[in-house]
Amino acid sequence: MNGLPIDLALAWESLPALFDGLKVTAILTALPLLLGLALAFPICFARMSDRRWLALLAEAFVTFFRGAPLLILLYLVYYGLGQIEALREGPFWILFGSPFGCAIVALSLNHAAYMVEVLRGGLLAVPHGIVEASEALGITRRNIFIWVKMPLAIRYGLKAYQNEVVSFIKGTAIVSVVTITDLTAVANSIFEQTYDPFTPILCAAAFYWAFVNIIRLGFGLWGRWLNRHNAEDVAADAGVPGRGAALRRTSDLGQVTP
């Protein structure tokens, strides 16, 4: 252990394997993000519905899939669902029979539960007067939702969405427990072959770090694009050093989430 704990030759050698692992991690991020988001909309509507039983059902879904640790959800889907006879015989067994399908299902359900809350927070933050004004103008409810409420909700919820996506990516590191060779699993197998505790794990960590920060940059750009009509205000804010940043901090305090 002299000087650098990283064996550069080994790091170079394991780069292709690590890139393959990153690809798997990226797929396991992208698919559940899409599926979870698609699932989150109906559940969010149910959660905000006036019908009590529907709202309660949606709340139960959110409480369970948000409150249970991801590792347990993964075990539950992977080991638990195989127990159900009807499922084993049914057509969905193609999905639940493979580790990859199970991981996608568990991650999507978890992400959907978080996204219901993000969406709800964004939608509740839309000022009521704007909705009333749209109704007064005779815009249909569907169009109000698509063109008035959602664009605002996205702006209000963007920070929370970014936090959720970032912590979700870090959460995917556990899929190696159901035999999927993602980035963490690749690092682990290199460790098992070489008994070098630092090089593979630090390299994988660097990959995750880069992935997460690219996503963060992407969200930053998206946020700036969404707020492009406020460009002058931002420039004016920047003219007052310190204070502006400190003020904006206030609203972010609840947002520092892992």
Added chain:
Amino acid sequence: MTNLSLADLAGYMRQLGEGALITLELFLTSFALAFIFGVLIGIATLSRSRVVQGIWRVYASIFMGVPSLLVIFLTFYGGSAMLGAVLGEFGARIDISPFGAGVIAFTVVYAAYIAELVRGAIENLPKGQFEGARALAIPPAIMWGKVILPQVMRLALPGLVNVWSFMLKETPLVSLAGLQDLVAAAKIAAGATKEPFIFFVATALVFIAFSALSFRLASRLETRLDRGQRREAAGRSSSRAAA
């Protein structure tokens, strides 16, 4: 419950109970350490020194951008070697237990999040609080302990509750390094009885119940920390507790 006798069930329940205690112990130890270090780091990084700011940025960026699981593996597999590098021959002979690796990893990772919260809260305090304390010649230790930090805790509480519940949901990760915690016990029971569904749902419910309980306590704590603000913020505490 097809092939479970009552005696078996009792045995597994005892095992799960022991596992739950280990999980709880790991969680509380890590959170307490992360909290202490987080507050200290948060205060230390208020310094305007470029070096301090640089170190803080690198530290926060690394540990907020890397999965905790990798940090746990790194401390578990590489811990002895790291100790060896720092303490020499003696350190290399210390083996790191999964529990120790978990505590170290969670402390290092979550201290960064808590420090970030504490920094934000301190920056949001009115400057007059510091100036007032100085004008009254209150010594720095008492100023931090009795004036600044109580107000910081009030501001940082919602974020701390977030970190608390996130960390709780990450504690099962240490079972992957070999800790015999609640999740490991559930896995063993699930495999032995061929009833994975019941055991994993039960385990999930334990976690949900614990976080529901801690949210209750948090909203009580919030009322207490808000007692100086009650007049302005009468309606606010209830809405924030829901978040």
